[in-house]
């Protein structure tokens with residue numbers, strides 16, 4: 001992906017770091033240098049952010065590896081400052097499978113919470129762990145503020161978290177005594193484990209918000225789809241998702257939590273697009289190639305000059321053409337884009353063979369429009385040939401598809 005750094009490939013899935021991630025590192029350095037006490041603090045903050053995004057990454061692997069069970073590959077996983085994205089080829093259309101793929105992410109964070117808890121229980125001194133788990137309870141509210149402060153970049157609030165200013169007043173002294181008793185500083189590992197536990201709990205809670213296409217929204221859609229069918233379920237989930245996303249944006253702007261506003265904006269637009277796609281899929285699935293086949297089409301000869309299609313493009317309605325050899329065999333296609341390339345290069349006397357692409361997709365009249373639509377999209381081709389048992393009977397091109405979709 002453009003503008004991103006490939007970190008590594010794990011389980012056959014490339015992991016990319018979006019360039020905006022550099023800001024997070026700078027931010028961690030900044031906190032370490034100006035809010036903490038030197039090198040140790042920098043290491044501590046960078047370590048905390050690294051762990052946070054490590055948890056996000058494992059969450060995404062939860063989605064990807066579950067999807068793999070259903071034959072769905074993941075193109076890559078991208079880490080951005082507002083979260084991770086596992087780019088699945090597609091979502092399983094079976095609601096039960098979508099449900100499992102969606103819930104697998106948050107479940108990973110639940111498992112991480114349990115593991116961290118066990119690690120603390122086993123490897124920390126009992127008094128220390130008791131103190132740590134007590135802190136999780138005590139800190140839960142402040143941690144929400146901490147997360148909010150991270151979003152807003154409120155440095156005072158963040159440093160207050162670490163200097164103990166935001167501890168519940170009644171417990172401050174007792175807490176400080178115990179912490180001092182262990183000879184711990186504010187940035188010590190003592191705080192690391194509970195903070196990571198809370199971060200993971202927050203990840204679970206945030207992702208389960210039913211704002212389609214966030215995880216909670218996908219779970220919601222899948223549950224609805226079991227009763228309403230996929231198209232209607234998506235419409236409902238998308239409306240609910242856009243409403244919640246709208247609240248994210250408004251509240252984010254109102255409270256200055258820019259990250260939340262960005263997430264809201266992202267959720268809002270993807271909810272719309274996904275709904276449009278699902279409704280389009282549903283429509284395409286109901287029609288076949290024979291419903292919009294164009295039986296009259298111009299046949300180009302592979303040995304002709306490019307001047308011929310350029311004239312056809314100027315004077316006619318056809319934008320894409322099939323190309324035949326001297327034995328009347330279909331050998332390729334010439335798209336509008338190819339012809340325009342030749343025109344721009346003033347390459348009028350070049351043979352069509354130089355610009356035509358092959359092979360041409362040949363579909364049966366009974367083939368669904370959905371297949372044809374996505375074939376044209378994926379290959380960036382403008383035209384497919386339609387042939388039955390007796391041979392070529394016509395073509396379907398992008399323009400024809402577009403007109404057809406506008407009419408139905």
Ligand SMILES: [Zn+2]
Nearest residue numbers: 105106207215
């Ligand atoms: Zn997720």
